[in-house]
Amino acid sequence: MDYQTNVSLDKELKSKKKKSKKVYDQKPTPAFIGAAWTSLFVGMAAFCIGLWNADMLLNEKGYYFTILLFGLFSVISVQKAVRDRLEDVPVTDIYYGISWFAAVASIVLLIVGLWNADLLLSEKGFYGMSFLLSLFSAIAVQKNTRDVQYIDRNDKNED
Numbered sequence: 001m002d003y004q005t006n007v008s009l010d011k012e013l014k015s016k017k018k019k020s021k022k023v024y025d026q027k028p029t030p031a032f033i034g035a036a037w038t039s040l041f042v043g044m045a046a047f048c049i050g051l052w053n054a055d056m057l058l059n060e061k062g063y064y065f066t067i068l069l070f071g072l073f074s075v076i077s078v079q080k081a082v083r084d085r086l087e088d089v090p091v092t093d094i095y096y097g098i099s100w101f102a103a104v105a106s107i108v109l110l111i112v113g114l115w116n117a118d119l120l121l122s123e124k125g126f127y128g129m130s131f132l133l134s135l136f137s138a139i140a141v142q143k144n145t146r147d148v149q150y151i152d153r154n155d156k157n158e159d
Contacts, residue, residue, distance in 0.1 A: 026147075027147060027148060027151050028143075028144045028147050028148065032140075032144065033144045033148075036137055036140035036141045036144055037137075037141055039133060039136075039137040039140075040134060040137035040138055040140075040141050042133070043130050043131070043132075043133035043134035043137055044068070044072075044130075044134050046126075046130040046133075047064075047068055047127065047130040047131060047134060048065070048068075050123070050126055050127060050130065051064055051065060054119075054123075056117075060117070063113060064110070064113060064127065067106055067109050067110050067113065067131075068131060068134065070102070070105075070106045070109075071103070071106035071107065071110070071131065071134070071135050072134060072135065072138045073102075074099060074102035074103040074105075074106050075103050075106075075135045075138050075139050075142075076138050076139070076142045077099040077102065077103075078099040078100055078102075078103050078139075079138075079139045079142040079143060079146075080099075080142065080146075081095060081096045081099050083142075083143070083146050087150070103135075106135075107131075107135075110127070110128065110131055111128075114127060114128060
């Protein structure tokens with residue numbers, strides 16, 4: 001008899017574990033949100049000011065600016081797809097794969113462009129670091145935005 005009771009309890013516990021959802025209730029601090037936005041603007045501004053002052057042809061400046069925009073959009077798309085899957089929002093595998101491909105492609109295109117550019121090594125490093133700062137910051141801003149919206153939405157539903 002004791003065996004039957006334990007087996008029944010084990011089944012109930014397992015079914016409750018499967019049904020329970022992860023709880024995301026840690027709202028990002030205003031300091032972290034501000035730091036993410038600040039680093040995004042600093043990275044983008046530094047990259048764009050560097051392009052403005054660079055001794056390059058206009059088509060080269062356009063290439064690097066387009067890569068910046070492409071990279072920012074693609075990493076936000078990756079973060080959105082990852083977060084949607086985490087929250088059980090349907091995301092197709094093709095969209096998820098394209099998002100990752102675009103993010104990696106933007107980084108590779110910047111590397112190839114800088115590798116072949118007639119720039120000082122310090123300038124190449126500057127563009128690479130400001131680009132990566134911008135990409136990382138865009139991911140942090142998108143994550144903070146989703147965290148705040150998710151928590152605010154759940155707080156309204158509980159009221």
